[in-house]
Amino acid sequence: MVTKKELANGVTLTVLPTTQFKTTRIVLNFIAPLAAATITQRSLLASLLETNSQDYPTQADLAAKLSALYGANFGISVSKRGNVHVFSVVMTVVNDKFLPGATTVLTEGLAFLKQVLWRPNVTASRFDAATFNREKTNMQAYLASVYDNKQAYASLQLQELYFKNSTAQRVPSFGNEADLQAITASSLYTYYQQMLAQDQVAITVLGDVDAEQVTALLTDLPLTARTADTTDLFYQQPAISSVVEKTDIQPTNQAKLNLAYQVPTYYYQPNYYALLMANGIFGGSPMSLLFTNVRERASLAYYASSSYDAFRGLITVQTGIDAANVAQVKQIIATQLATLQAGEFSNELLAQTKATLKNQYITGLDSAGYLTSQELVQQLVPASAVATEEFIAQLTAVTKEQIVAAAQTIKLQAVYFLSSQEAGK
Incomplete structure (x- = not known):
């Protein structure tokens, strides 16, 4: 039976029980109104947060932890859905029922997510300089590489041509180089705090799990109440008479x-x-x-x-x-x-x-x-x-x-x- 709960105003949890898979999939979606000024920040955050944290200061440390969780998968991505921008944190762990002995992989996996999201690699209200500079350089290289993928480039150019009435719709879901230049380690951390406090949050857990246990574990996440978003989801652009x-x-x-x-x-x-x-x-x-x-x-x-x-x-x-x-x-x-x-x-x-x-x-x-x-x-x-x-x-x-x-x-x-x-x- 599907379980739906509101953990706080603007924070929902859906538990989808199934024995179809041997894994449990946990998704935290942070949903915000689509805005040209924040798309690139959210994309850079996705790369930054899946690299390291205070508890796992290097990529090797983070990878070792995932390995210790019986090869758990962890990743963060961004996407557009009409007039909203979705920041998705995804973790997949093996169901404890299929592991030897008394394991607590689900509990440890949720603790890992809490560490990564709420204990980022930050000093003096700014992201770690070395990590920030590396990921910003990596993102610059990725954005430049789109030019070499001609079909992707053509698709983005068509998008820019078509969405003449909306700057936010013209900007790719992963951001652009012009906006990237202005982002600093401190400005990005300030925005991240805003995202954690203001975004609507939709959490989904899929697997052979106990809904009450999952709810108890997720209630521990520091997600406070936030104002309900009234953004009209669908983007409607007036038709033009000439192509x-x-x-x-x-x-x-x-x-x-x-x-x-x-x-x-x-x-x-x-x-x-x-x-x-x-x-x-x-x-x-x-x-x-x-x-x-x-x-x-x-x-x-x-x-x-x-x-x-x-x-x-x-x-x-x-x-x-x-x-x-x-x-x-x-x-x-x-x-x-x-x-x-x-x-x-x-x-x-x-x-x-x-x-x-x-x-x-x-x-x-x-x-x-x-x-x-x-x-x-x-x-x-x-x-x-x-x-x-x-x-x-x-x-x-x-x-x-x-x-x-x-x-x-x-x-x-x-x-x-x-x-x-x-x-x-």
Whole structure:
């Protein structure tokens, strides 16, 4: 039986009991309104805090502790969910029931998390200089490396082009180099104290555990009451009447053509299942119109697919092409969307797409990471708390007419093209 408790105002605990896994997964999500000024700080904090602490002053010390906990896994990451930024602390430990003797790995694991988060490597109200400088340099190198990953670079450039109304949405979830420069060891520690005190906190524990024991252990965490956040989760950007286009010339072996489309349907709102199907038929599945017609039949792309961001009302198309074919690829992508919007797709493709989406959903249920991620989504979007049977039933019930109606709301807004200097020659 799922247990949900409020440990303090703005601090929730969900215990998901299951015997499906031999491990216990603990996730602490710190959730804050998305703000351009704090994205890079939170990303740097993620790298900094998983490196060392007062109790484990070196990476080797921290690794040794995890090894002593029978090879426990520990990591911190950041992500965007519409108008919020999520700082996720994740730890996975072997269930004590599968270890020899009388072990207390869960208790020790939670104590470890408390040490890392509330006893960071700090002196005189600033992060340890050596650790801070190293992680800041590492982050600079990572941000620079994005330039060398041309598909990632193209995706970020499309995001910057599309989200012209929001600086926060334009900044990548992992931050940017311009904001990184201004961060100091003391300013970052000041922000960290603010994050611990003000962020909404959603804790999820998944495994074969006793809910009362877990609650008692987590009550010990110094998470005080905080003001409830009223941020509107979904980002809604007004549609524009003329498509924005941008071309960049850089050395690259394969040109990138990425497109952004606005849709008015968000996570588990009415028509969500129909739009999920529309995206699957368009480019979100291995049998999709884009894959079949752009890549396979016309041989115009090395890859072609679409993805649906249900938190930001956005569908993006990603392709890798020969630069000389760009006009032809644009046209054939537009043709596939028109085909979808006219309902000129087979019943076989409709059935295959439904089967693929169902299988993807069911496969996710075998992943502890997916299950804890979905629990967070359900807290953010209560309407998404549907049983597997309901999800399958709703998807099965989607008609061709509903898919066509949803597809007709897909509006092209931005086109980004990255080409080599030899393009067109």
